[in-house]
Amino acid sequence: MPLSEHEQRILEQLEKELRSEDPRLASTMSGRQGTTTARFITAVIAVAAGLGLLIVAVTTALTWIGVIGFVVMFLGVTYALSRPKKEPTLRVVDGQGVRHSSAKKRSTARGGQKTFMQRMEERWDRRQRGE
Known part of the structure; x- marks a missing residue:
């Protein structure tokens, strides 16, 4: 059920006041805050290591090394896109x-x-x- 115009104006006013009083909470509630540089660098290193394992697996014909490389890459990307746990x-x-x-x-x-x-x-x- 859509909101009436009056309810939409009240909701916009509440959002505006929340943003002015507590911008950090408002940014948290609005969506992702972005990843930190350290998480990004760690993820890039993990993806590079996983890619290296995949290349080794292709050249040596060892499938299990390729699976490990894929898992390392997947975990690196997951780590980069996940939010850090907050206390x-x-x-x-x-x-x-x-x-x-x-x-x-x-x-x-x-x-x-x-x-x-x-x-x-x-x-x-x-x-x-x-x-």
Whole structure:
């Protein structure tokens, strides 16, 4: 079911505010961030080694070396295209069970203004309490 024009405008506004408040999160949510140079270099070396094994296999007529070379090349390309594993972000929980992240600390340091997410969380809490 398509979104109405009003819903599309609200969604665009939410995306714009997210990009302005936390660009790193917005880039993570929008897609790939790209691979690092070290991962790329490692993958190129693996592909070159695999290709070398394939050439050796063809010249010596040893099929099993060719299979190993293909697997090494495949693993190199897979390593280059995969995302590095990220460690989970730790959050502080106060006595009332409310989670606090570093983004909230940064926003209050900028003049005490609440971020968009803080306002949305407050609205959600009020709605849950029936206010």
